[in-house]
Amino acid sequence: MSLPTDPSLRTTNAAAVPAQRTVPDADRIAIRPFEVHVPEEQLTELRRRLAVPRLPTRELVPDRSQGVQLATVQELARYWATDYDWRACEARLNALPQFTTEIDGVDIHFIHVRSPHENALPLIMTHGWPGSVIELLETVGPLTDPTAHGGTPEDAFHLVLPSLPGYGFSSEPTELGWESGRIARAWAELMDRLGYPRYVAQGGDVGADVTDAMGRQAPEGLLGIHVSLLAAALGLKDGLPAESTQELAAHEAVNTFTMDGFGYFLEQSTRPQTIGYSLLDSPIGLAAWMLDHDTDSYHKIARAFVGGEPVGNLTRDHILDNITLYWLTGTGASAARWYWEFGRALAAAAGQAPPAVAVPVGFTTFPGEIWAAPRSWVEAVYPNLTYFNEVDKGGHFAAWEEPDLFATEIRAAFAPLR
Numbered sequence: 001m002s003l004p005t006d007p008s009l010r011t012t013n014a015a016a017v018p019a020q021r022t023v024p025d026a027d028r029i030a031i032r033p034f035e036v037h038v039p040e041e042q043l044t045e046l047r048r049r050l051a052v053p054r055l056p057t058r059e060l061v062p063d064r065s066q067g068v069q070l071a072t073v074q075e076l077a078r079y080w081a082t083d084y085d086w087r088a089c090e091a092r093l094n095a096l097p098q099f100t101t102e103i104d105g106v107d108i109h110f111i112h113v114r115s116p117h118e119n120a121l122p123l124i125m126t127h128g129w130p131g132s133v134i135e136l137l138e139t140v141g142p143l144t145d146p147t148a149h150g151g152t153p154e155d156a157f158h159l160v161l162p163s164l165p166g167y168g169f170s171s172e173p174t175e176l177g178w179e180s181g182r183i184a185r186a187w188a189e190l191m192d193r194l195g196y197p198r199y200v201a202q203g204g205d206v207g208a209d210v211t212d213a214m215g216r217q218a219p220e221g222l223l224g225i226h227v228s229l230l231a232a233a234l235g236l237k238d239g240l241p242a243e244s245t246q247e248l249a250a251h252e253a254v255n256t257f258t259m260d261g262f263g264y265f266l267e268q269s270t271r272p273q274t275i276g277y278s279l280l281d282s283p284i285g286l287a288a289w290m291l292d293h294d295t296d297s298y299h300k301i302a303r304a305f306v307g308g309e310p311v312g313n314l315t316r317d318h319i320l321d322n323i324t325l326y327w328l329t330g331t332g333a334s335a336a337r338w339y340w341e342f343g344r345a346l347a348a349a350a351g352q353a354p355p356a357v358a359v360p361v362g363f364t365t366f367p368g369e370i371w372a373a374p375r376s377w378v379e380a381v382y383p384n385l386t387y388f389n390e391v392d393k394g395g396h397f398a399a400w401e402e403p404d405l406f407a408t409e410i411r412a413a414f415a416p417l418r
Contacts, residue, residue, distance in 0.1 A: 029193060034098040034109060034169065036090050038328055043086055046283055046327060050081035053284050064298055065260070068288045075305040076291075077284055080320055086328075089321040092137065100169070101193060103186045106178070109133075109169035110162035112194065115144040120156035121223075121418055122196040123410070124187055125399075128205020128229075129268075129335055130290035132168045133161045134322040135400035138313050142407035149404065154418065155411045162190060164206065166334030168325055178338070179345040180206075180213040188219035197221050200414050204228040204398060206338055218358035224386070226362035226413040228398055230373035232381045234258070235346070239380075246374040253371035257294070261370070264292060268339035276333025279326075286332055287323050296368035296395040312394075312401035362387035362413030366402075368395025387413040 055073065059066040093111075100107045111133055114120070123143065127135055139159075141148065146155035163170040165178050165186070187210065191199050198221050203211035208227040215225040233240060237254045241247045267275050278285040291301055301319055304310040326332055361382040365372050367390075375388050389409060394402040 028102050031099050031101045031193065034100045035094050036098075036169070038086065038090060042328060046324070047081050049283050050077055053077055055284070064295065064302075068292050068298070069302065071306055072291070072302045073284060073288055076287055076316075076320075079305065079316055080283070080287070080324075084317065084320045084324070086321075086324050088317070089134070089324070092321075096137075096140065098169075101190065103189050103193075104182070105175070106165045106173050106186070107171040108162055108165070108186065108190060110160055110190065111140075112161075113140055113144045113159045115156040115158050117145075117147075117153040117156035119153070119418075120144070120158045121414060122160065122191065122194075122199035123157040123414070124160040124162065124191055124199060124201050126162065126183075126187070126201070126203035126207030126210045127164065127167075128203070128207045129167075129338065130293060130322070130326070131205065131397065131400070132322055132325050133163055134318070134325055135397055136161050138403035139399050139407050139410075142404055143410060146407075146411070149407070151407075151411060155415075157410075157414075158196070160191065160194065162187065164210075164335070164338065166337060167331055168329055172331070172334040173337075177341070179341040180209045181217070181345070183210045184213035184217055185219075187214060188217070188222070191221065198223055200224050200226070200417060202226040202410060205396065209342065212357070215357040215359050215361060216355045222359055223417045224360035224362065224414060225357070226364070226387070226410060228364050228366060229369060229396070230363070230371070230377055230381060233371060233373060233377060236381070241374075241376045241380070244374065244376070246372075247376060250371050250374055250377060257370050261294060264289065265339060268336040269343035270340070272333055272336035272340050276336060279332025279336070280330055283323075283327050286327055289332075290323055290326065294370045294396050296370075297397055297401075300368075300395065300401070313403060314397065314401050318400070357382055357384060360384060360386040360417060364388075364398070364406075364409040364413070365390045366394035366396075366398045367392065369398075370396055386416065389413075 055070065058070045096111050096113060098111050100109050125136055127133055143157045144159050147153060165183060166172045200223050201211045201214050208229040209231050211225050211227050214222060233254055237251060242251050279289060291298055300311040300314050304314055304316050304319060361384055363378045363385060378388060379385050391405060394405060399406040
């Protein structure tokens with residue numbers, strides 16, 4: 001089964017759906033096989049747009065302090081238009097078992113790879129922005145078939161990789177309220193629908209917030225969670241320890257982000273519709289917006305294009321796989337709306353302590369993360385921390401950049417819960 005990739009066909013609106021239309025319950029909860037087949041004319045149109053860009057003049061500074069640098073965008077656009085092959089990514093996706101199922105009115109796309117090892121532990125992993133399931137693909141082998149990647153059968157996971165609502169091949173919500181808590185409940189329903197009575201959850205970026213919400217909701221069957229971004233530090237930083245060298249560095253990193261790296265976050269949490277027009281109309285505008293995330297990942301991505309020296313799996317093709325997915329599905333605006341929902345949910349909960357996380361928590365600090373959280377910070381947010389480790393490489397897109405190291409961390413974090 002294929003999902004239309006033209007945004008006009010993906011979007012459901014009131015005018016397109018008869019008011020009295022009903023869907024039988026069996027059809028609503030059905031799990032449907034899915035494949036990606038993008039019409040060739042969409043790829044031709046993308047190349048046409050890339051061939052006639054209108055670019056600004058070169059930035060007036062020698063660094064990225066004014067934004068994504070012209071040389072990076074020029075080389076990205078050239079490679080995208082002339083050398084990049086979406087069909088390779090399409091084949092890579094279609095080589096994995098993909099499905100869709102309707103949950104709470106949204107068609108959720110997910111990859112579901114069962115391990116060849118009978119006693120594997122089910123694991124649901126959630127991507128973030130500006131990522132997608134693309135950023136998690138390199139972890140599929142190490143996590144589901146560890147014996148082929150230096151592990152043992154006891155390390156194996158059955159893996160579920162959903163696309164967030166409004167991202168990738170999941171449909172766009174047509175009503176308000178799809179913040180992390182609602183997504184967390186949908187993920188619990190998905191795991192129940194797949195027949196997993198016990199499972200664990202992991203996430204980074206937006207996925208870290210969703211996974212955190214799962215831990216606080218503690219649905220039946222959730223054994224524990226692992227996250228790699230301490231999202232709560234944004235709101236709690238003034239109350240977090242600031243004595244050691246590591247703690248002071250983390251404070252400085254959070255302050256730098258809120259003062260100098262917060263542009264995309266502020267725009268998407270207040271005006272996602274406004275930036276959405278640019279993201280759906282210009283592939284180069286979309287790419288530049290997605291690259292302008294954090295300094296560490298930006299420099300690594302820029303190196304892949306300008307210097308020809310990719311870091312880990314942040315190669316030109318893998319980066320463009322992710323950007324092209326956003327372009328072909330027309331999800332620039334709908335993905336950005338999560339930030340708007342997040343901001344409203346945060347404001348509504350102001351002054352109220354969130355429920356405690358009721359399951360064991362694992363945390364890995366990657367050195368290139370937007371702020372590398374020290375153990376004291378993680379323990380302040382998660383008093384029931386059961387696993388903590390600091391590794392020597394990897395950044396915000398840890399699973400994408402260093403999939404083998406990331407898989408090792410996931411195995412270690414969840415080993416006591418098997």
